[in-house]
Amino acid sequence: xxxxxxxxxxxxxxxxxxxxxxxxxxxxxxxxxxxxxxxxxxxxxxxxxxxxxxxxxxxxxxxxxxxxxxxxxxxxxxxxxxxxxxxxxxxxxxxxxxxxxxxxxxxxxxxxxxxxxxxxxxxxxxxxxxxxxxxxxxxxxxxxxxxxxxxxxxxxxxxxxxxxxxxxxxxxxxxxxxxxxxxxxxxxxxxxxxxxxxxxxxxxxxxxxxxxxxxxxxxxxxxxxxxxxxxxxxxxxxxxxxxxxxxxxxxxxxxxxxxxxxxxxxxxxxxxxxxxxxxxxxxxxxxxxxxxxxxxxxxxxxxxxxxxxxxxxxxxxxxxxxxxxxxxxxxxxxxxxxxxxxxxxxxxxxxxxxxxxxxxxxxxxxxxxxxxxxxxxxxxxxxxxxxxxxxxxxxxxxxxxxxxxxxxxxxxxxxxxxxxxxxxxxxxxxxxxxxxxxxxxxxxxxxxxxxxxxxxxxxxxxxxxxxxxxxxxxxxxxx
Ligand code: NOJ
Numbered sequence: 001x002x003x004x005x006x007x008x009x010x011x012x013x014x015x016x017x018x019x020x021x022x023x024x025x026x027x028x029x030x031x032x033x034x035x036x037x038x039x040x041x042x043x044x045x046x047x048x049x050x051x052x053x054x055x056x057x058x059x060x061x062x063x064x065x066x067x068x069x070x071x072x073x074x075x076x077x078x079x080x081x082x083x084x085x086x087x088x089x090x091x092x093x094x095x096x097x098x099x100x101x102x103x104x105x106x107x108x109x110x111x112x113x114x115x116x117x118x119x120x121x122x123x124x125x126x127x128x129x130x131x132x133x134x135x136x137x138x139x140x141x142x143x144x145x146x147x148x149x150x151x152x153x154x155x156x157x158x159x160x161x162x163x164x165x166x167x168x169x170x171x172x173x174x175x176x177x178x179x180x181x182x183x184x185x186x187x188x189x190x191x192x193x194x195x196x197x198x199x200x201x202x203x204x205x206x207x208x209x210x211x212x213x214x215x216x217x218x219x220x221x222x223x224x225x226x227x228x229x230x231x232x233x234x235x236x237x238x239x240x241x242x243x244x245x246x247x248x249x250x251x252x253x254x255x256x257x258x259x260x261x262x263x264x265x266x267x268x269x270x271x272x273x274x275x276x277x278x279x280x281x282x283x284x285x286x287x288x289x290x291x292x293x294x295x296x297x298x299x300x301x302x303x304x305x306x307x308x309x310x311x312x313x314x315x316x317x318x319x320x321x322x323x324x325x326x327x328x329x330x331x332x333x334x335x336x337x338x339x340x341x342x343x344x345x346x347x348x349x350x351x352x353x354x355x356x357x358x359x360x361x362x363x364x365x366x367x368x369x370x371x372x373x374x375x376x377x378x379x380x381x382x383x384x385x386x387x388x389x390x391x392x393x394x395x396x397x398x399x400x401x402x403x404x405x406x407x408x409x410x411x412x413x414x415x416x417x418x419x420x421x422x423x424x425x426x427x428x429x430x431x432x433x434x435x436x437x438x439x440x441x442x443x444x445x446x447x448x449x450x451x452x453x454x455x456x457x458x459x460x461x462x463x464x465x466x467x468x469x470x471x472x473x474x475x476x477x478x479x
Contacts, residue, residue: 001418004093005185005244005267005332006297008045009416014337015052015074016060016386017374024385027374029075033083036090038398042340043416046093048187050305052080053099056106058156060372061097062189063104067174077181084182093184093242093457100171100228101190107179109170110158116170118150118196129202133213135360152193152220153357162194162228165236174275175232179239184252191229191247191260191269196223201352214250221256229265244268246299254294261296264328268332270298276306277473279314279322281447283434288434292424300329303336309371312345320396320461321473322409325417325434328422328443328475335412339376341396342408345370348387406463414459417473432470437478445473450466 019031027468029052039047052074061071070077103109109116114233120127121139127148130138132155139148140155150159160167197219203452208216229245237241247269249257257269273287286299291298302310304320310319319342326333348369350358355367374385374396383390391395394400422439429435432449435442446452446468454468456477 003242003244004045005242008093008332009327009419010046010048010050010095010246010332010334011039011044012220012304012334013041013052013335013371014052014391016050017372018337019375019377020382020385021191023384025382025386026073027450029070029079029083032476033079036083036086036092037244040090040092042413043419044092044335046095046184047087047109048095048334049097051097051099051189055158055159057218058104058105060354062099063102063106063154063157064099065104065106065108067099068177072245074211081181088182094182095185095246096183097189098171098175098186098187100162101193102159103154104149105156105158105306114145114147114149116160116164116167118147118159120150120200122146122236124149128200129205130200130217130219131203131207131213132360135365141456150196152162152190154360156356159196160194162196162225163198167202168228168231172231172235175235179236179243180256183243184241185236185244185246187224187246187248188266189248189407190250191266192225192249192251193220194228195225197222207216212250212252215252221251226259226265227263229260233264233266254298255343256293258294258296268299269295270301270304271295271343272301274326274395275301275303279318279447281434281449284325284447285426285434297331298329299332299334301328301334302326303339303371304334305336305372305464307371309345310339311342312370314364316342316344317462317471320411321447323408323412323473324459324461324475325445327419328436328438328441330438336371336460340409340412341375341398341401343373343375343396346373346387346390348373352387354387411459411461415475418459420475440478442476442478443473444468444476446470 016027018027019035020027021030053064054066054069054071055061055063070080084094126139138371141148151157245266247260247266249260249269260266260269271291273291277287310322353369355369357365357366373387376389376393378399379394379397387455401409420438420441425437427435430449434445448470452468458475459470461475
């Protein structure tokens with residue numbers, strides 16, 4: 001039997017911002033359980049939950065202080081069990097987010113002897129030139145301990161030392177804990193970063209000004225990291241039910257992702273290459289071709305909790321066309337909550353921004369709060385949401401869009417219900433247009449071309465009059 005994840009649509013729930021069941025302004029696990037029927041009706045197969053573990057919240061959960069519990073802000077282990085039970089009862093899988101690269105500074109391991117962390121004696125000054133991904137040095141001096149500790153992200157997120165067998169043992173137990181509770185797999189944060197060059201050699205300078213720090217860092221993506229995934233894969237495979245490991249392996253060149261997907265390692269990795277393409281046909285075609293050529297299973301992603309929403313990146317009409325592109329491509333797709341509503345990036349004032357990226361770069365990088373504003377469920381917006389919903393979101397709310405055939409939500413529902421299978425093959429198309437076959441459908445996206453006559457429309461990103469304008473897409477009956 002084919003593994004369920006090969007063709008699945010995963011829906012990312014950013015727990016803080018999905019659904020608030022107790023009205024204190026922050027989403028929680030019970031809120032997610034209450035919305036499982038919504039997710040089922042939407043037509044997704046699996047839910048990825050961002051970290052819900054106890055955390056001081058320096059990076060909203062990506063700084064874990066206890067890997068085997070639930071933060072009281074989000075509920076209890078009992079709530080988690082109920083969520084998994086209710087999801088499974090509806091045929092939905094649940095994957096949890098594992099954060100193995102770093103812990104929170106508040107984790108008891110960090111209060112202990114620090115042998116689980118990457119540290120270097122303070123005697124010779126800052127150990128090397130490694131920068132933090134979020135500005136400043138990746139090293140912070142702990143005067144009391146007489147050492148520097150490493151943090152590729154914020155100083156509140158010290159990096160674990162994966163050369164230490166104890167760390168490997170600890171994580172095996174953590175994986176087992178959640179697998180025993182019924183999770184269908186894990187999304188692995190910074191999966192390519194766990195093992196650092198143990199010589200702590202300087203990175204070659206100057207650091208290139210590219211988007212992906214991982215592309216040029218030589219200290220990560222070390223060969224030993226693959227042993228970790230072989231080990232985890234054996235563990236996951238010892239459970240029934242096709243548990244899946246999805247790596248966040250952040251390289252712009254997907255050929256560097258491929259080794260993580262060897263048959264005895266991770267089953268899936270996010271393919272971020274489309275995330276960083278402009279709305280240009282040739283750039284998108286190249287990205288799709290490169291991904292298909294490089295990877296054994298290609299996942300498709302346009303949004304997540306770290307990047308600007310497509311309604312803002314591409315435009316509102318284009319974002320709807322992008323949905324038809326995404327859902328016609330072959331292989332697993334990852335949707336981010338609110339993408340199905342066409343939510344745009346929210347331009348928040350500085351005093352409301354919470355992302356450490358904003359603060360560590362003194363506002364030079366605006367950070368990710370704009371895509372993390374809580375989902376609007378009802379026309380009446382939530383007054384105390386932890387980030388304020390703009391008034392325009394009343395009309396984008398689930399309540400407002402449900403049953404409105406012209407809405408983005410109903411477009412996603414229809415597309416998810418009709419998602420094509422079968423082989424992928426490009427068709428000849430005019431400049432600016434992407435067209436390809438799947439089973440019984442042809443997907444045509446007029447990205448930036450001339451208006452194109454179309455017939456046999458099954459589904460379109462907007463109302464068409466026999467012609468597909470630039471910024472629109474359609475699924476057509478295959479002639
Ligand atoms: C990637 C996560 O998606 C992001 O939100 C987080 O800040 C970093 N990893 C560090 O954990």
